[in-house]
Every structure is written in C-alpha cells, then in structure tokens.
Amino acid sequence: MITHIAVLGAGTMGFSIAKLFAEHHYSVALYEPFSLQAARERISQEALSIHLVSELEEAVSNADLVIECAPETMEIKQPLYRQLTTLLKQEAIVASNTSTFSLQQLADGLPYADRIVIAHFFNPAHLIPLVELVGLANTRPGILEVLAELLRQMGKAPVVLSKDIPGFIANRLQAALLREANFLLENGIAGAEEIDSVVSNGLGLRWALRGPFQIADLGGLDIWSKVTGHLFPALNNGTEPPASMINHIARGELGVKSGGGYYTYSQQEHANGQMMKELQQLLAYMKHKEENDNGI
Structure with missing residues (x-):
C-alpha cells in the first residue's frame, strides 16, 4: 500500500x-x-x-x-x-x-x-x-x-506503454508537430502567431476531445490515406533541432523564463498564471461535457 x-x-x-x-x-x-x-x-x-x-x-x-x-x-x-x-x-x-x-x-x-x-x-x-x-x-x-x-x-x-522508447508517446507527437511548425515558420509560410492559432483554434480543440485515430475514423480512412499520401513526401524530415529555435537560444531567448522566445513576455508569473487559468477552464469544460455525454 x-x-x-x-x-x-x-x-x-x-x-x-x-x-x-x-x-x-x-x-x-x-x-x-x-x-x-x-x-x-x-x-x-x-x-x-x-x-x-x-x-x-x-x-x-x-x-x-x-x-x-x-x-x-x-x-x-x-x-x-x-x-x-x-x-x-x-x-x-x-x-x-x-x-x-x-x-x-x-x-x-x-x-x-x-x-x-x-x-x-x-x-x-x-x-x-x-x-x-x-x-x-x-x-x-x-x-x-x-x-x-x-x-x-x-x-x-x-x-x-508496451515498450520502452525515447520520448515515449506524447513527446514524440509533440516533437513531430513542433518540427513541422518550425519548418512552416522558417520557410515564411506564416508567423508564429498564425501557426499557433491554427493549433489552438482548430486542431487543439479537436484533439482535446478525440485522438488522432478517432479523428481519422471520423474523417474516413479512405480520405486520410489520400491526404497522407500527398503530404508525407512534403513534410519536414530533419534530424537536427530547428534553426529558429537555436537562433533564439543563441540570443538568450529561452521562452517565458527569460522573458522572450518566439514571443515576448512582460512577466514570467503573469504568463504562467494565465496558462494555469486557461488550463483550469478547459479541464472544467471537458469534465462538464463528459458528464453530459454520459447522461450524468
């Protein structure tokens, strides 16, 4: 015990x-x-x-x-x-x-x-x-x-997990997304705010409720086989840390803890506090939705 x-x-x-x-x-x-x-x-x-x-x-x-x-x-x-x-x-x-x-x-x-x-x-x-x-x-x-x-x-x-693997599940998925996000940024496709908005206002909302396999099932595996077939060859497959990230580090821009990274932060405590508040609101919403879905 x-x-x-x-x-x-x-x-x-x-x-x-x-x-x-x-x-x-x-x-x-x-x-x-x-x-x-x-x-x-x-x-x-x-x-x-x-x-x-x-x-x-x-x-x-x-x-x-x-x-x-x-x-x-x-x-x-x-x-x-x-x-x-x-x-x-x-x-x-x-x-x-x-x-x-x-x-x-x-x-x-x-x-x-x-x-x-x-x-x-x-x-x-x-x-x-x-x-x-x-x-x-x-x-x-x-x-x-x-x-x-x-x-x-x-x-x-x-x-x-059924097997021991570097990065486990979540960090491997996060790293894959971050690699592609930096590729889009570095190639001038969009800025950091626009790329973040795509995730927080689109993908992230769906992923908060359903995982990638459920999303694929909902969209149709025949559709996703075509999407992945077209996109996989065009995705970034680099094996080094993103250049934009390395450049920030070289300038001492480590993120919230240093006051700046991809964004500028006026105060570390304010930034962390805002994230905590938003997480609590999101988790409360998810719990409420789950209870309603289960008829509680």
Missing part, C-alpha cells in the same frame, strides 16, 4: 508533483538540496502539507514511492540512483519523471532495477491528467498496475 511519497527535486515538475500528492492527503517529503528557501516559500504561500528536507536519507527512508525529478542529465541522475541503493525500503517503488532518457538507461546496473519505472507527468502535473507509465520486461509484476490505480484515484489518466 502506498501512503508515503518522496519527491526528489523541487523544480517546476517536482514541486507540482509534490503538490498533487499533498492535495490528495498523502504524506509527502520533498527533497531539495540546493534551493531550500525558494521551495519553503512556495510551500508556505500555497499552504501545502509538504515536509521539505535537504537530506536524501530523511526523504526516502520511509517512502513507499520515490519520484525522481532531478535535472535531465545522467551526470546528476546516476549518482542519485546509486545513493538510493542503500536507503530504500525493500518494497519501495522508484519512478522517474524523465522525458528524455529511456528506462533501460536509468535502470542499468541498479540492484533495484526490477522496481524502477518511468512515470512521466506533464506540466503542470497537478492539472494535466496524462501520466505515461513505462516498465521493462523484468519489472516486478503488478507495479505498473498499482501505480496506474493510484493515479486514477487522483483523477489522472495513466497510459501504460
């Missing part, structure tokens, strides 16, 4: 995941060895029942589930996993929130490799329903099912 949660890292994703479990009344220890004061202030501001610690052993010694949210470099993750070897409870599950590394890379050589899985949450983790779960052939039976049920009880929509 999972009652005690340890979240390793109080960055954007780590704090949001800790917030999710705390709001559902789990015992949560949040491990942050560096930015303790900033994490303490956020916990206080949101009045969350989260135990903030700077010592790894204190965070994980009693944990049934450890969720790793360390920065996306193996130079940080691997030593952290090695430290956990002597600190974990015998039955504790370790889940990485990585969006970059395969589970095989993370689990390689660890004595608890049969108890480490991937639980890929999406920002903001306390709002977005999707969580991708990944195991390996030697993953202990039942672990993924236990995690999936835990997540469903918190209103999440877990998806269990």
Whole structure:
C-alpha cells in the first residue's frame, strides 16, 4: 500500500508533483538540496502539507514511492540512483519523471532495477491528467498496475506503454508537430502567431476531445490515406533541432523564463498564471461535457 511519497527535486515538475500528492492527503517529503528557501516559500504561500528536507536519507527512508525529478542529465541522475541503493525500503517503488532518457538507461546496473519505472507527468502535473507509465520486461509484476490505480484515484489518466522508447508517446507527437511548425515558420509560410492559432483554434480543440485515430475514423480512412499520401513526401524530415529555435537560444531567448522566445513576455508569473487559468477552464469544460455525454 502506498501512503508515503518522496519527491526528489523541487523544480517546476517536482514541486507540482509534490503538490498533487499533498492535495490528495498523502504524506509527502520533498527533497531539495540546493534551493531550500525558494521551495519553503512556495510551500508556505500555497499552504501545502509538504515536509521539505535537504537530506536524501530523511526523504526516502520511509517512502513507499520515490519520484525522481532531478535535472535531465545522467551526470546528476546516476549518482542519485546509486545513493538510493542503500536507503530504500525493500518494497519501495522508484519512478522517474524523465522525458528524455529511456528506462533501460536509468535502470542499468541498479540492484533495484526490477522496481524502477518511468512515470512521466506533464506540466503542470497537478492539472494535466496524462501520466505515461513505462516498465521493462523484468519489472516486478503488478507495479505498473498499482501505480496506474493510484493515479486514477487522483483523477489522472495513466497510459501504460508496451515498450520502452525515447520520448515515449506524447513527446514524440509533440516533437513531430513542433518540427513541422518550425519548418512552416522558417520557410515564411506564416508567423508564429498564425501557426499557433491554427493549433489552438482548430486542431487543439479537436484533439482535446478525440485522438488522432478517432479523428481519422471520423474523417474516413479512405480520405486520410489520400491526404497522407500527398503530404508525407512534403513534410519536414530533419534530424537536427530547428534553426529558429537555436537562433533564439543563441540570443538568450529561452521562452517565458527569460522573458522572450518566439514571443515576448512582460512577466514570467503573469504568463504562467494565465496558462494555469486557461488550463483550469478547459479541464472544467471537458469534465462538464463528459458528464453530459454520459447522461450524468
């Protein structure tokens, strides 16, 4: 039974995941060895029942589930996993929130490799329903099912992948769309605002309710076979990061966190707050529609 949660890292994703479990009344220890004061202030501001610690052993010694949210470099993750070897409870599950590394890379050589899985949450983790779960052939039976049920009880929509693959499902789909969006931008087809509008006012609205296979079924597979046959040869198939993105990075334009990227942002908190508000409104609408569709 999972009652005690340890979240390793109080960055954007780590704090949001800790917030999710705390709001559902789990015992949560949040491990942050560096930015303790900033994490303490956020916990206080949101009045969350989260135990903030700077010592790894204190965070994980009693944990049934450890969720790793360390920065996306193996130079940080691997030593952290090695430290956990002597600190974990015998039955504790370790889940990485990585969006970059395969589970095989993370689990390689660890004595608890049969108890480490991937639980890929999406920002903001306390709002977005999707969580991708990944195991390996030697993953202990039942672990993924236990995690999936835990997540469903918190209103999440877990998806269990049948195979471990870089980027999993969502990031592969996002990357494919972003590659083509940058191709259209760089070739002068339209500006960033126009391309974003096509997604947010068209594709995104449909995708919020139906996935690509359902959309294809609704449109007719005979029609979509012709569309894809015509378009696939013309789509961008580059294997390098988009040039427009690299140019922004070279100028120090990293997006909201730096005040500018494809767009200019007057204030980081304002931009993040607006996104949260819009997400909450969208999720409320989707829930209302689902209840009406089901006759509730």
